[in-house]
Amino acid sequence: MKFTRTALLGVAAAAIAGSVAFAAGHANVEGAVKARQGHMQGYAFNLGVLGKMAKGEVDYDAEAAQRAADTLLALASINTQDYWAPGSAAGEAEGSRTLAAMWDNIPDAIAKSGDLQKAAMTMAESAGSIDGVRAAIGAVGGSCSACHKAYRQPN
Ligand code: HEC
Numbered sequence: 001m002k003f004t005r006t007a008l009l010g011v012a013a014a015a016i017a018g019s020v021a022f023a024a025g026h027a028n029v030e031g032a033v034k035a036r037q038g039h040m041q042g043y044a045f046n047l048g049v050l051g052k053m054a055k056g057e058v059d060y061d062a063e064a065a066q067r068a069a070d071t072l073l074a075l076a077s078i079n080t081q082d083y084w085a086p087g088s089a090a091g092e093a094e095g096s097r098t099l100a101a102m103w104d105n106i107p108d109a110i111a112k113s114g115d116l117q118k119a120a121m122t123m124a125e126s127a128g129s130i131d132g133v134r135a136a137i138g139a140v141g142g143s144c145s146a147c148h149k150a151y152r153q154p155n
Contacts, residue, residue, distance in 0.1 A: 028085060029085050029087050029088045029092075029093045030093065030094065032082065032083050032084065032085035032088050032093075033088050033093050033094070033095055033096045033098075034095075035080075035083045036080060036083035036084065036098075037095075039075065039078070039080055039083060042071070042075050043072065043075055043076070043144065046068040046069075046071045046072040046075070047068075047072060047137075047140060047141065047144070049064060049065070049067075049068035050065060050068050050069065050072075050123065050127070050133055050137055050140075051137060051141075053065055053130060053133055054130070054133050054134045054137045060130040060133070062127075062128060062129075065127040065128075065130075065133055066124075066127045066128065068127070069120070069123045069124040069126075069127035069133075070124055070127075072120045072123060072124070072140070073117070073120040073121055073123070073124045075120075076113070076116050076117040076120040077117060077120075080113075084098070084102065084103070084109075086103065089102070089103065090153045097152050097153040097155075098151060098152065098153070099150075099151050099152065099153055101150070101151060102150075102151040105150070105151075108150070109147070109150075109151060112143065112146055112147040112150070112151075113147070115143040115146065116140070116143040116144065116147070118139075118143075119136070119139035119140040119142070119143045120140060122136045122139065123136040123137065123139075123140055
């Protein structure tokens with residue numbers, strides 16, 4: 001096959017344009033993966049504060065419990081839609097553990113986020129006593145696990 005000079009230039013230009021688009025998309029996807037993982041770490045930290053009190057590993061402290069519950073609720077109320085950028089599934093983006101299935105089941109993923117928000121609301125209303133924390137924590141943890149089971153790649 002013979003390439004003309006113009007055709008070759010055309011190929012090079014397309015390759016450069018493609019790599020620029022890739023670089024921009026790549027940065028965006030990488031940021032999205034980090035943002036959602038950071039968001040999840042925020043959930044884990046605050047749930048951990050409440051979990052340790054519920055188990056009696058740490059003395060119950062009403063103010064600390066309320067702070068953790070309020071923060072959990074605030075986090076669960078954030079719109080994280082842009083953290084789930086297309087092209088950022090496990091296998092597509094470095095470090096990602098989100099199963100591609102999530103993008104095929106967006107209404108379900110949103111419902112699962114809603115379950116967490118409801119559970120976090122109950123926790124925020126109940127954190128004023130250790131019995132309240134203990135009563136509310138199962139639903140919070142359950143809503144985390146339900147989504148992980150469906151959409152997080154196992155370790
Ligand atoms: C709507 C679904 C959903 C809900 C609800 C959810 N998670 Fe996640 N979580 C995920 C997915 C998906 C990942 C994988 C993210 C990735 O690496 O792309 C994840 C990852 C994590 C990680 C690992 C973060 C990292 O640094 O890699 C932790 C910790 C975590 N979740 C904790 C929680 C806790 C605690 C809750 C509940 C308070 C929760 N998650 C609720 C879907 C969810």
